[in-house]
Amino acid sequence: xxxxxxxxxxxxxxxxxxxxxxxxxxxxxxxxxxxxxxxxxxxxxxxxxxxxxxxxxxxxxxxxxxxxxxxxxxxxxxxxxxxxxxxxxxxxxxxxxxxxxxxxxxxxxxxxxxxxxxxxxxxxxxxxxxxxxxxxxxxxxxxxxxxxxxxxxxxxxxxxxxxxxxxxxxxxxxxxxxxxxxxxxxxxxxxxxxxxxxxxxxxxxxxxxxxxxxxxxxxxxxxxxxxxxxxxxxxxxxxxxxxxxxxxxxxxxxxxxxxxxxxxxxxxxxxxxxxxxxxxxxxxxxxxxxxxxxxxxxxxxxxxxxxxxxxxxxxxxxxxxxxxxxxxxxxxxxxxxxxxxxxxxxxxxxxxxxxxxxxxxxxxxxxxxxxxxxxxxxxxxxxxxxxxxxxxxxxxxxxxxxxxxxxxxxxxxxxxxxxxxxxxxxxxxxxxxxxx
Amino acid sequence: xxxxxxxxxxxxxxxxxxxxxxxxxxxxxxxxxxxxxxxxxxxxxxxxxxxxxxxxxxxxxxxxxxxxxxxxxxxxxxxxxxxxxxxxxxxxxxxxxxxxxxxxxxxxxxxxxxxxxxxxxxxxxxxxxxxxxxxxxxxxxxxxxxxxxxxxxxxxxxxxxxxxxxxxxxxxxxxxxxxxxxxxxxxxxxxxxxxxxxxxxxxxxxxxxxxxxxxxxxxxxxxxxxxxxxxxxxxxxxxxxxxxxxxxxxxxxxxxxxxxxxxxxxxxxxxxxxxxxxxxxxxxxxxxxxxxxxxxxxxxxxxxxxxxxxxxxxxxxxxxxxxxxxxxxxxxxxxxxxxxxxxxxxxxxxxxxxxxxxxxxxxxxxxxxxxxxxxxxxxxxxxxxxxxxxxxxxxxxxxxxxxxxxxxxxxxxxxxxxxxxxxxxxxxxxxxxxxx
Numbered sequence: 001x002x003x004x005x006x007x008x009x010x011x012x013x014x015x016x017x018x019x020x021x022x023x024x025x026x027x028x029x030x031x032x033x034x035x036x037x038x039x040x041x042x043x044x045x046x047x048x049x050x051x052x053x054x055x056x057x058x059x060x061x062x063x064x065x066x067x068x069x070x071x072x073x074x075x076x077x078x079x080x081x082x083x084x085x086x087x088x089x090x091x092x093x094x095x096x097x098x099x100x101x102x103x104x105x106x107x108x109x110x111x112x113x114x115x116x117x118x119x120x121x122x123x124x125x126x127x128x129x130x131x132x133x134x135x136x137x138x139x140x141x142x143x144x145x146x147x148x149x150x151x152x153x154x155x156x157x158x159x160x161x162x163x164x165x166x167x168x169x170x171x172x173x174x175x176x177x178x179x180x181x182x183x184x185x186x187x188x189x190x191x192x193x194x195x196x197x198x199x200x201x202x203x204x205x206x207x208x209x210x211x212x213x214x215x216x217x218x219x220x221x222x223x224x225x226x227x228x229x230x231x232x233x234x235x236x237x238x239x240x241x242x243x244x245x246x247x248x249x250x251x252x253x254x255x256x257x258x259x260x261x262x263x264x265x266x267x268x269x270x271x272x273x274x275x276x277x278x279x280x281x282x283x284x285x286x287x288x289x290x291x292x293x294x295x296x297x298x299x300x301x302x303x304x305x306x307x308x309x310x311x312x313x314x315x316x317x318x319x320x321x322x323x324x325x326x327x328x329x330x331x332x333x334x335x336x337x338x339x340x341x342x343x344x345x346x347x348x349x350x351x352x353x354x355x356x357x358x359x360x361x362x363x364x365x366x367x368x369x370x371x372x373x374x375x376x377x378x379x380x381x382x383x384x385x386x387x388x389x390x391x392x393x394x395x396x397x398x399x400x401x402x403x404x405x406x407x408x409x410x411x412x413x414x415x416x417x418x419x420x421x422x423x424x425x426x427x428x429x430x431x432x433x434x435x436x
Numbered sequence: 437x438x439x440x441x442x443x444x445x446x447x448x449x450x451x452x453x454x455x456x457x458x459x460x461x462x463x464x465x466x467x468x469x470x471x472x473x474x475x476x477x478x479x480x481x482x483x484x485x486x487x488x489x490x491x492x493x494x495x496x497x498x499x500x501x502x503x504x505x506x507x508x509x510x511x512x513x514x515x516x517x518x519x520x521x522x523x524x525x526x527x528x529x530x531x532x533x534x535x536x537x538x539x540x541x542x543x544x545x546x547x548x549x550x551x552x553x554x555x556x557x558x559x560x561x562x563x564x565x566x567x568x569x570x571x572x573x574x575x576x577x578x579x580x581x582x583x584x585x586x587x588x589x590x591x592x593x594x595x596x597x598x599x600x601x602x603x604x605x606x607x608x609x610x611x612x613x614x615x616x617x618x619x620x621x622x623x624x625x626x627x628x629x630x631x632x633x634x635x636x637x638x639x640x641x642x643x644x645x646x647x648x649x650x651x652x653x654x655x656x657x658x659x660x661x662x663x664x665x666x667x668x669x670x671x672x673x674x675x676x677x678x679x680x681x682x683x684x685x686x687x688x689x690x691x692x693x694x695x696x697x698x699x700x701x702x703x704x705x706x707x708x709x710x711x712x713x714x715x716x717x718x719x720x721x722x723x724x725x726x727x728x729x730x731x732x733x734x735x736x737x738x739x740x741x742x743x744x745x746x747x748x749x750x751x752x753x754x755x756x757x758x759x760x761x762x763x764x765x766x767x768x769x770x771x772x773x774x775x776x777x778x779x780x781x782x783x784x785x786x787x788x789x790x791x792x793x794x795x796x797x798x799x800x801x802x803x804x805x806x807x808x809x810x811x812x813x814x815x816x817x818x819x820x821x822x823x824x825x826x827x828x829x830x831x832x833x834x835x836x837x838x839x840x841x842x843x844x845x846x847x848x849x850x851x852x853x854x855x856x857x858x859x860x861x862x863x864x865x866x867x868x869x870x871x872x
Contacts, residue, residue, distance in 0.1 A: 206774070297766030301774070304767055328766035330733035331740055338642070338737070 007032040008163040009433075012078055012220035015166055016119075019077040022066055026059035026077030030121055033079045037123070037164045040436055043145060045138040046159040048084040049091050050124035055079065058121040074223050076119030081159050081168035084125035085132050086211070087200035088112050095202045096128040096137055096152075100310040109200025111169065111211055111228050118227040126155030126168055129373060132176060132204045133299070135315030136373055141183060142434040143401050147366040150180030151373030152204075153214070157184040160214040162434055167215040167224050173204040173295060174383055175362075175376025177212045178391040178406055183366035183374060185393040185402030185432065187425075188214050189221040189418075192411035193386030196228045205298035207337075208291065208383050218392060218422040235418035241355035243268060243420070244278040252378060254364035260403050261360055264394045264428060271427040278357070281346035286339040288377060291384035293328060293336035300325025344385040348410045351387065356407040356420040361391040365401035378406065388414045390421045393430045402432075443468035444599040445869075448514055448656035451602055452555075455513040458502055462495035462513030466557055469515045473559070473600045476872055479581060481574040482595040484520040485527050486560040491515060494557040510659050512555030517595050517604035520561035521568050522647070523636035524548050531638045532564040532573055532588075536746040545636025547605065547647055547664050554663040562591030562604055565809060568612060568640045569735070571751030572809055577619060578870040579837050583802040586616030587809030588640075589650070593620040596650040598870055603651040603660050609640040609731060610819055611798075611812025613648045614827040614842055619802035619810060621829040621838030621868065623861075624650050625657040625854075628847035629822030632664045641734035643773075644727065644819050654828060654858040671854035677791035679704060679856070680714040688814060690800035696839050697796055700830045700864060707863040714793070717782035722775040724813060727820035729764060729772035736761025780821040784846045787823065792843040792856040797827040801837035814842065824850045826857045829866045838868075 007029050010018065018024040034052050041047055062077040082088050085095045087105035089112075094102050112122065127137035129152035139154035141147040142162035149158040153170025157180035160168050170177040172190050181188025190212035203209055213224035219235065226233035245265060250258055269275045299321060300307075307314075307322050314322065351357055363375045382389040389408045397403055405424065409417035443465055446454065454460040470488050477483055498513040518524050521531045523541035525548075530538050548558065563573035565588035575590035577583040578598035585594040589606025593616035596604050606613045608626050617624025626648035639645055649660035655671065662669035681701060686694055705711045735757060736743075743750075743758050750758065787793055799811045818825040825844045833839055841860065845853035 206770075293766075298770050301767045301770035326765070326767060329762070330729075330764035330766050330769035331737045331762060333766035333769050334642075334734050334737035 008036050010166060011216050012075070012166045012223055015078050016074055016076060019066065020071055026062040026121060027056060029077065030055050030059040030079050030123065033123060033165055040162055040164065044140055044142055044158050044162055046126055046155040046164060048094055048096070048125045048127045048155065051091055051122070054090065055121050055123045062119060062121060071119065073118030073227065075115060075227055078120050078167070079123045079165050080115060080120045081123055081126040081156055081165045082112060083153050083156050083168070083170045084128045085171060085202040086112060086169060088122055088125065091125055093202065095132070096130040096135070098313045100313055101306065105200065107200060110197040112200070114227055114230060123165055126153070126159055128152050129154060130315045130318055131202065132171055132173060133321065134317030134373065136370055140370065141366050143185060144366070144399070147368050147401065148183065148370055148373050150183035150366060152176040153180050154373065156214050157181055157186060157188065160184070160186045160216060162436065167213055167220060170212060170214055171201065172210045172212060172379065172383055173208045174291065175379030177210070177214070178361050178379045178389060179374055179376050181214055181391045182361035182393070182404030183402065185434065186214050186216055187218055187221050187390065187392055188212065189225055189390045191225055191229060191388045191414055203298070203302050205295040207298060208295055210383060218390065218418055218425050221390070222418045233418065234415060235422050236415045238355060238419040238423040240272040240274060241420045241423055242274045242276070244276055244350070244354040244357045246278050246280050246357065246359065248280060249359040249378060252363060253360040256397055257360055257364045257403055260395055260397070261405060264405060265358065268424055268427055276354070278350060281343065281350065283339065283343040283346045284381065287343045287381045287384050290336040290339035291380050293332055294340060294384070296321055296325035297328045297333045300328070340384050343381070344387070347385060348387070351408060351410040352413065356409055356417055359406045359408065361404040361406040365397045365403055382408050387411055388417050390417060392421055392425050392428070394428045395430060396432055444472050446602060447652050448511070448602045448659055451514050452510055452512060455502065456507055462498040462557060463492060465513065466491050466495040466515050466559065469559060469601055476598055476600065480576050480578055480594050480598055482562055482591040482598070482600060484530055484532070484561045484563045484591065487527055487558065490526070491557050491559045498555060498557060507555065509554030509663065511551060511663055514556050514603070515559045515601050516551060516556045517559055517562040517592055517601045518548060519589050519592050519604070519606045520564045521607060521638040522548060522605060524558055524561065527561055529561070529638065531568070532566040532571070534749045536749055537742065541636065543636065546633040548636070550663055550666060559601055562589070562595055564588050565590060566751045566754055567638065568607055568609060569757065570753030570809065572806055576806065577802050579621060580802070580835070583804050583837065584619065584806055584809050586619035586802060588612035589616050590809065592650050593617055593622060593624065596620070596622045596652060598872070603649055603656060606648060606650055607637065608646045608648060608815065608819055609644045610727065611815030613646070613650070614797050614815045614825060615810055615812050617650055617827045618797035618829070618840030619838065621870070622650050622652055623654055623657050623826065623828050624648065625661055625826045627661055627665060627824045627850055639734070639738050641731040643734060644731055646819060654826065654854055654861050657826070658854045669854065670851060671858050672851045674791060674855040674859040676708040676710060677856045677859055678710045678712070680712055680786070680790040680793045682714050682716050682793065682795065684716060685795040685814060688799060689796040692833055693796055693800045693839055696831055696833070697841060700841060701794065704860055704863055712790070714786060717779065717786065719775065719779040719782045720817065723779045723817045723820050726772040726775035727816050729768055730776060730820070732757055732761035733764045733769045736764070776820050779817070780823070783821060784823070787844060787846040788849065792845055792853055795842045795844065797840040797842040801833045801839055818844050823847055824853050826853060828857055828861050828864070830864045831866060832868055
């Protein structure tokens with residue numbers, strides 16, 4: 001049995017392999033994770049709710065199943081964290097909000113039920129910003145505790161980065177998976193809109209909400225997303241991928257990140273990638289405003305009754321959206337939705353003509369301070385378009401904060417996106433991890 | 437060469453077969469159609485614009501191609517009519533509105549381009565209610581000129597019924613294909629939402645608009661819809677179909693139609709159909725109001741600028757919708773859209789569990805008078821759900837007006853729907869045609 005530290009270093013597939021070969025037990029792995037959480041969470045605050053007893057009981061059950069030759073699926077015995085907008089039977093769902101919004105579901109969200117059916121052990125609920133919008137979670141960035149981990153899936157990203165769990169679920173309506181993944185130096189993935197069932201999950205904006213995994217490798221996120229989607233997702237192998245670079249996206253990044261990513265792109269080209277510059281369709285100009293109108297309208301529709309009853313209990317970020325969302329007209333919403341679909345229709349052929357479109361995931365490394373979860377504008381277009389995107393860590397800046405690259409593809413090419421991302425990950429070979 | 441009358445009696449497939457075998461020419465067929473239009477349209481008023489010269493030129497071209505052994509596709513040489521919200525290059529698009537809304541497109545809508553690529557000859561533009569909403573077209577019902585032909589695809593339905601063309605295109609946002617098909621004693625079909633491209637077509641409500649064909653047999657509508665969709669659509673053969681009857685839909689019909697359709701259902705059962713009673717999901721209760729909110733909002737979004745400039749030029753039906761649509765909130769729209777998707781999600785398993793759901797198409801035969809195009813409430817749920825539906829004529833009432841049955845299926849089962857509809861059509865064997 002390896003020592004505790006290397007147990008928590010295991011990624012999803014390595015852990016699952018070791019569990020299948022029975023060179024480790026689920027109980028040992030879960031205990032190691034729980035020990036690390038107990039040690040580090042007072043500082044990191046990734047967890048809103050832990051279920052140590054439940055997790056250990058599930059781990060014992062998985063080990064007994066393994067001993068009897070029964071392996072549930074690709075996550076058999078692997079501990080995972082769940083963003084606290086997603087129902088886990090028997091645990092509270094707080095959505096990062098005050099008591100008025102808390103529930104204690106008796107049923108798993110379908111996505112959680114699928115994880116368990118594939119053998120996963122749910123350790124607990126990870127902190128989210130309030131209702132997955134802008135009011136921050138208490139979570140700190142594992143690389144520098146004075147910096148935001150990003151949001152809204154703050155706890156999930158931080159927990160995976162600091163090796164409390166090999167994988168965790170998050171959600172992205174604007175930039176809530178890929179941005180915290182970038183800030184925390186892990187891989188964050190979302191599939192095409194609609195790939196993963198969203199029942200049992202507190203919505204932010206239905207037509208924009210994507211549920212996806214955090215893990216520490218592309219292959220690991222692919223395994224978890226496959227379980228979530230209810231079908232195996234096998235990255236296509238890539239060797240000389242055709243990568244598209246849109247200067248207008250790179251130019252949004254701060255100078256340090258831009259310089260870093262230019263070097264990464266050169267490194268990818270040197271390894272055999274064909275890199276071409278592309279221009280985004282003119283409909284790109286409308287997509288940010290359109291996405292915001294859609295989000296505000298859909299969030300207002302979900303929260304309307306709660307606004308009326310509990311308006312004073314919302315954080316300032318959400319409260320600021322309330323009057324805007326409630327006042328939007330149907331015509332504004334419909335026009336925004338038309339703009340969104342026009343962008344989607346215009347950009348998909350561009351995406352399909354390459355193996356991936358490259359973009360910075362964020363404007364720079366995680367901003368200092370815990371009062372703001374950072375700018376999501378480079379993730380937002382791909383949430384609004386409903387197309388798959390993935391963020392991979394590519395290095396550290398001079399202060400030791402992670403930097404990241406975003407790869408984007410068309411909805412029907414998820415496997416191709418993952419293959420290219422894995423290829424880029426291999427070339428870049430990011431190995432750093434945050435100190436405890 | 438058969439006499440003129442039997443030429444215009446030919447349906448799409450029979451005409452195409454005869455043209456392929458060169459026992460008739462496209463010029464003769466188009467001339468026969470034009471002669472019938474000249475004779476009858478002063479009374480019927482199905483046509484907003486005729487292009488006799490263009491149609492004859494196209495027919496000559498098709499005949500020359502046939503003589504050279506070139507057949508464009510399944511509609512080679514077949515005359516068709518196009519609802520006047522759909523762009524045909526070189527013809528005006530009036531959308532049944534006043535001059536402010538008229539255009540003279542230089543490009544065909546994709547759906548028209550596909551018809552022509554498959555060999556069809558466009559004869560002209562068929563009358564529509566104003567912007568495909570409630571303000572009536574001048575068209576009269578061929579079975580009784582004092583009755584409405586239904587709307588909004590009034591001209592298309594009437595023209596096919598009175599044998600001016602073997603097929604015509606219409607659109608349905610609420611009940612604008614199937615209802616006029618029922619009132620005029622022809623077959624009206626719409627596929628799942630999104631099957632047919634809608635570029636070059638004046639929208640009413642984007643997320644509800646379906647483009648589909650009128651013809652005089654199920655097989656003929658399948659051929660035309662296949663061309664429109666860009667893929668062959670072959671009805672699945674059916675022998676002992678499992679038919680679902682929802683009493684709550686039959687109970688909406690007037691006594692005469694209910695009695696007639698009860699007899700039709702008995703006739704189908706006697707011919708081998710397994711008929712079972714089903715209850716619609718409770719979400720059905722919300723769908724009518726939801727669809728109306730969606731339509732008003734989307735129509736207002738499209739017309740907003742024109743309302744401001746030409747508000748006084750709209751008919752009273754559309755004008756009545758204007759203030760409602762402009763005042764709808766985004767929250768109302770989003771809630772309606774959620775209700776629509778909830779109904780769709782709930783009803784699709786019910787549809788998939790049978791070969792077709794049966795419903796009256798309309799509440800009764802075509803109402804008397806030309807000021808109102810009739811009630812669309814039995815068609816509306818299936819437009820809002822975006823699922824395929826078809827209306828077939830089943831008989832005449834005591835006054836000689838057509839009665840009709842609607843069949844409904846899930847989006848992925850269009851071919852099955854068509855197979856069952858063709859089977860029912862064969863059992864019912866409706867043969868009547870309106871006198872000239």
